[in-house]
Amino acid sequence: MINVQFAALPERWATYEAPLRAAFAEAGLEVDLRLDHAPADVDYVVYAPNSNLQDFTPYTRCKAVLSLWAGVEKIVGNQTLTMPLCRMVDPGLTAGMVEWVTGHVLRYHLDIDRTIHTQDRWAPVVPPLAEERPVTVLGLGALGQACAQMLATLGFPVTGWSRSEKSIDGITCRHGDAGLRDALAMAQIVVLLLPDTPATENTLNRDTLALLPKGARIINPGRGPLIDDDALLAALDRGQIGHATLDVFRVEPLPMVHRYWTHPNVTVTPHIAAETRPLTAARVIAENIRRGEADDVFLHQVDRRLGY
Template sequence: MINVEFAAGAHRLENYAKPLQRAFDQAGLDVDLRIGHRPQDVDYIIYAPGSDLQDFTPYSRAKAVLNLWAGVERIVGNETLTMPLCRMVDPGLTTAMVEWVCGHSLRYHLDIDRCLATQNRWEPFLPPLACERPVTVLGLGELGQACATALSALGFPVSGWSRSPRDVAGVTCHSGAEGLKDALSRAQILVLLLPDTPATQNLLNVETLSWLPHGARILNPGRGPLIDDDALLTALDTGQIAQATLDVFRVEPLPLGHPYWTHPKVTVTPHIAAETRPLTASQVVAENIRRGEDGAEFLYQVDRSAGY
């Protein structure tokens, strides 16, 4: 019997219990999944940021902590967490992110907001073709690569940037500090899909926003702290940035009275770009437990030094 502690909240267990059990059965795993195992008896911990479990010391035999979210910034620095930590790369979440990014990129590309704002007025205009609208994706992890590939398939010239070199078919890849300015300088649409680390916080600031073409549009479904909010609001007011669609924020829910709610050039979506899907995420969790039992390498294990 494999003892799995569900430390992601009782409210989530209602949605995950059946998909997890089905995935365990399909993987041939005999699992006791519940909340409240004796810590010293736990083999694996299913986790979500915000969990009441913050001290991992008593879980002396646990082989891994399996995070249900893609982001691990709220747990990766926990000094009591000494066992492997795996982030979630969920096929359902990836599909949802691609759909959100492509949908809003096309919305900006086709200037749909302009059409909505000029209802009852006949004002013809000629949008460029996708091949004339460069897009840049900052962050070329699993989600960034999937979105960049999908945008390229739609005909956009796509550039990507990451801290370390990447090679993505159909995407012009940049890396390191020297590549950031090049990646931003051609981005009529900019997509932020970087993790939240000390190195990426406020990556979009007064200086880097000035590297974007005048009138660029920004999509942020990645992490709120990637953007210096005051710098973005100023850039929107001056016209350096034409529009921004933001799905993630430093404080969530976005506080009432925050300028983003009422700014005419900002669209707020309530952290809906990509949510972990119980059915597909359960299969990833089961596969990692199977690997752990077989002594194989875990999928999506976090590099603590990098923070993701």
């Protein structure tokens, strides 16, 4: 019997219990799934970083901590977590992110906001074709690649940037500092899907925002700290940036006094771009437990040196 502890906020148990049990059965795993195993008896922890479990020292036989979150910045530095840590790469979450990003890129591309606001008068707005609208995706992990490839399928010329060199069919890939400058220089729309690490904080700042063509649009469903908020607001005020759609913030919920709420060229969405989907996430968890029991390599294991 494999002992699995579920460690997330209490209300998540009702959401995940049935999908996890079904996924374990489908994978042929004999699992005792509980909220309250004795720590020394636990083989795997299904985990959310905002749970009450923060000290992993008593989990002496635990083979892996399997996060339900895509981001691990809130837990990767925990010195008591010495066993393998796997982040969530969920097909359902990825599909949701692709749909959200594609929708907002098309909203900008077709100038839907302006068309709606002028529907009381005859003022045709004819957009260019997608092939005339360069898009840059910052971050080429699983989510970034999926979004970049969908946008390329729709005909947008897509440039992707990552810290390390990558090659993706149909995407112009750039990396490093010089690559970032190139990726921004022609981008009419920028999508941020980088992880939150010390190396990615304020990727968009006063200097990098100035590299963008005047009036460029920004979409951030990645992480709040990727953007220097003061620099973005200043760029919006002077028209360097035409509009920003922001789904993530340094402080959430976004404080009501924040200027993002009232700025005419900012759209705020409440961290809804992508959510872990219990049905598909449960299958990822079950596959990683199967791999652990077979002494196989875990999926999506975190490289703690990189922070993701």
